Amino acid sequence: MGTFGKVLIFYFLIQVVLARGKTVNILTSGRLATIKEEEILRVFSQNKSEASSENYTFAELVSRLANHTDHFQEEIWRTNTHEGYKTNPYYDDFTEEIDREARRFLQIVPAFDPGAGNVSPECKRDADIFQRELNKFTLWAFKMYDATAKMPSGLLNGNVNQLGDFDECLGVEGSEGIRGKYCLAYLQLDVDQSRPDLKYLHRLLHSHYAFRSNMTDPGHRVPRYSTINWAICTPAACSHHDVESSLRHTIAKYSPQTGIKISVKVDREMCQVQRTKPLPRETIIVSLFFLGIVAFSVVAGICDHYDIPTNDVIHAFSLKRNLLKLFSLERQEGDIGSLHGVRALNALMLVLAHKCMAIFFGAYTNRTEMSEFLGKPWTVLGRAASLYTDPFIMLSGLLTTYSFIGRLNRSGNLNIANEYLSRLMRLVPTLGALILFCTYVMPFIGSGPQWNLVVTHHADICKKTWWRNFLFIHNYFGFENMCLTHTHHLGIDTQLFALSPLMVILLFKRPKLGATVLTATAVYSTFLRYYVTYHRRLNNYVFFGTSIRQLFDTANFSYILPSHRLTVYIMGIFLGYLLRNYPKGFKLNQKLSYIGWTVSSLLCLAAFIGPAPMGAIDYIYNPTHAATYNAFAPIGWCALFGWMAFLSHTGNTNGWLSKFFSWKGFLITTRLSYAIYLTQFPVFFYNVGQTRAAEHYAFIRILFNFKELFWIFLASAILTLLFDMPFQNIKTVLLKKSKFSEALKPSKLD
Template identity: 40%
Template sequence: MVRRAWLLLLCAALAAARECIELTLSDKSILTESLFNGTIIKLTLNDTIEDTPRYNILDIWDRFPRIVVPKNGTSEQCRRDSQRYVDSLEKLELWALKMFDATAKPPSGILSGNGNQYGDFDECLSVDGSVRGKYCLASLEISFNDLKYNHIDSLIHSGHYIRSNVTDMGHRVPRYSSLLWGVCIPSSCSSFDLEEELSQRLADLGMTVKVHNTMCTVKNRNRPYSFGKTLSITFFLAVILLLSLGTMLDDGKEGTTNFEKLLNAFSLKRNFKKVFDLSDAPTRVKGVDAFRGINAFALLIAHKSMAMAHNPYVNKVEYSAVFGMPWAVIGRSAILYTDSFLYLSGFLNAHNLLQDLERKGTIDVKNRLIGRWFRLFPLFLSLMLFCTYILPDVNNGPQWNLVVEEHSRVCEKTMWKSFLFIHNYFGFEEMCLTHTHQLGMDMQLYVATLPLMLVLVRSRTLGLSLILAVAVASTVLRYLAVHWYQISMFVYYGISVQKLLDAARYSYILPTHRATIYLIGVAMAYFMRTKKLNFVLSNTQVRLLWAACFALAAFTIVSPYEMGLEGYQYEPEQAASFATYSPILWGLFMCMAHWAICNNYAGLGTAIIELPVFKFFNKISYGVYLTQFPIFFYNVGVQRHAEYYSPILLVHAPEMLSILVISILTTVAIEMPFNQVYRIYFGKSQNKLKDK
């Protein structure tokens, strides 16, 4: 012992002088700390004494706590329960063993991305004796100060595909590079108690810890019963009653009174027949169904890839590697698919308004706005009420509080903004159902289109000049916003959560920044409706036209591929250029392809464009758009364990089937009936508006 003490003192002195010496020890490795500079000195058999980091990389595995309990909790009850847990664990009592067993342990495969460990959610909640179990999902972040550990840092954090920290919001954009760690503690302890305990025990390992209060769950926790919940249940019961009466009393005849027509509107037999009726509507515009269907599917896959980033995988590094490949640019350019919907919305809005002007010489603004409201709001309201007051009580899971209940809490506070269709002006952080930002933009652009069309019809020169001026102004705003806020409309590799949120707040969800391609659609509708683009092409010219279309589309999608590669360093000019030219080039592609289809220049492609599946999808597209994210987040919330990542999960059959079925049901049970209610009670036997 005397010899060891002298050796330790010698090591401390040598460390202070930055010298090295060979020592042979007969015992186990010794770890001590220099009194002079706090350097950790590790002595092993036949090893060289040298300065090392504050922690050894292997300490993350060796010293990570297996038993986590807040023995120094803020409440007396927490401290007593924690000590009882430790004492009972030593006695091998079953309830204590369950709490220990339910807490996550360092696994194999951390360098493959297997760092998110849920533990056993259900086993923790099953502890219900003298001490009840509380399940908390802690967020951990490892910091490596030495550059030589950069590669290890990347592997542990699954490639930093999306860079996050433990304080980032996670209910919309995932805290991708934070490690999620399930811990079972006594229910009398708070998230703060656990955070303090983990922070103290993991600080020496270079780890930062955050335990959000919303990420803790106890069994049979009763949510407060609110007026909103009562209203929601009443609303859905009323809809179910109307559907039941309408279906049972439907005799196949047209109603003569408004009440009979109302019941017929809620007849599931009639609505199912209509939704599967694939005959052409009189107001149908060729090509719109195919454009909408293809872009909706592409956007669905892009949204699914973002939802998947919430999930743990045993090979999460491979997930990052796949989305860092050049071909992944197809998904990273998802903004182009939303631009397609803006083009279609602008085209159809202008097309329908021009029809009104041709028939009546004016636009019935009041009925147009009411019709638009009935087209969008009933299903939108139903989804908000369901996700806010009903869905949180349906199930549970490790991330349920984050991706389901957190959305519910945000919606309770900010739903009124969605009622007014102004929710897209407040950023994703405080937006109810963030994927519905497009509805706000679409409604605002629709309202702006009404006076614009009146000007365009009365003065072609003034109207087109106004369209061009606004489109140019929108383009300039995008360019300046990207430069000023250092953001990107393209999801480049390694983008941070905060930059994604900033991009949404300062450009992506603002109609003033997205108006360019919408106005291209408006102008295209005007030129096609007024037959300004009627000319005949030869076969060679048709081939050249389609070659130009595909080249334009391919260039727009692929041009920013370097930004999607691993190791990319953000460049403002490159990001601003893409934000500037992409809507213009994509809009030109949409115009050229749309004109060719409408003028029967699609050739063999006509058979594909006219496939019945596109006509069917067009009828349920609004339901697909609204319901996909709640279904994605439901599945994220209930997932209990890590699975093996494979690209096939992007089109996971049960999930896609669920979206299809639920979209059909919401269409026939809510969207179609309320559209018919508008026709009945506002006295306008109008053709169904297809200007979504």
């Protein structure tokens, strides 16, 4: 509510107080008549204790009783004891004054009528009670009115999303069993296209169309930026259909002949009441499971600390051992030092890019100013989010090949079953823990206007489709229908890993043929990205005016398909093969080194800075630009990191860049990187769901939210210590036992 509205409310309250002062017959007023003899005696006793004068007049007694009554009435309003007052307790005494002030006030700031239009009989009944009590200025009805969004200031600066007062609405308990229900309605404004004046105002209202969306777009993963969120507080008996009908009926009275058409939609999941039901059984079981894991890890750590004899499984969960392992700075044999820095840099960039997406869910008083600010060329940092996953795919191919060829050099064969088992032991426990938490626990640890959209809706999807994630095929069922959408990378990487033995063995045994086949496959994958992007008008780069549908199509037809990500994976395979075949003492020609640095740096800059003009506010989509970016940017971005890894591993550089990326501290971020990837969106969406009011956008404060980053790292450390590391320890034990058993088997020559 604006300043003008607040002034009106204060004016009304002052009038009520003054109206009370107009009553002449104080002793017969309704409230004073209820005071018992004990209260009068108490006033006399207070007077005796406070003053020694015997000249205690009747006028003084009346004055004291009036003051006592004032304190009693103030206590009613201050302590909010509305359970005993389902109607205004002053209305009978001041009917004329309250009716007059209510009529004046509601003429200036009209109240939303939940019973307008074609609504259910139950909704109509409670709406009539609400209107009756609101006209009496009964506290609970006034709260319901107060919690509903009003026309704000700053509309032309993008202050269009009005979240009302979520907690005040849910806390309403009125007469005849009425309780408050909070609904976040969606409004879509369309203007007469022949009116350039309205078109410009429409552009400002919608913050230069940073995204274009409509009410039918999925809003749980990418925000419906063009849709206005408007809070309605209504009696709980009114369904979402009732709210939609009454809101449409109300808007229809004002919108005709304005040049503006307003569409309305209210989803069931966006209407909430106060939770009164007990926690579901599944939530209790899962919570006890997590508590059990914590207790087990602590007990295992105590046993480890005091050298109490236990088995290998208990040792695997030792909190002490895993903490020491997490913060250890010792490198393993064959470790490629610079890769840890590459992983840390891209993990940080990915967190910031994902944060940029989460920002657009929020309500801001200066959203138009925010959009203009984000039209600067340097915002490529957030717009190029798709780039930051490519190095992880390249590193996966590199490390897989490096490991496989090492085994092939030693024994001449691969135990593919063991490799797949090792992969599953690495990924499944941590992923499973996150799915359990986000599906059964997270929906019950918070609330807010958009909580059901960004938290509960994801949980509902996971309840239906969780099995796809454990089979690592969830990336084939559409971005909007995916449990934990951000885990699509796991599906891509696992599917490419499943093919890796075939590609690596071919390259190892038939180098020329293998190199030819892999190069042709990489070229085909690059061509595929270009072709699909151009003909389907996709875009991996988030530009001004991109539609939500275009973003989802880009994901579904290109970004989440392994066939479109093969190029950088094959780059990693070639790099892993080179690192195994070139010794650490290999000396590269200085001229070739300079050429390599120059070419790889230019490719990286071209991939990162080249598309910056596409982020301008006045940019017009060009499918050639989009196709070129999608096809070649991943290659350019990964080229520098690959070249740096080769030089660093072979000992051909001691430059500051290589030293920085090889810093031992990045070993810790490497161990946390998988969990950081998993936990960042749950933390972002928790904060989005909890947000209850619009805030002023300030770039540094919003993007670099250190409290949020702290929770991401803390959640990642907990997930790593309780699930990732213990099961990696168990995997190591199982593989050692398997190798030991194979060593004990008699050979065929015996």
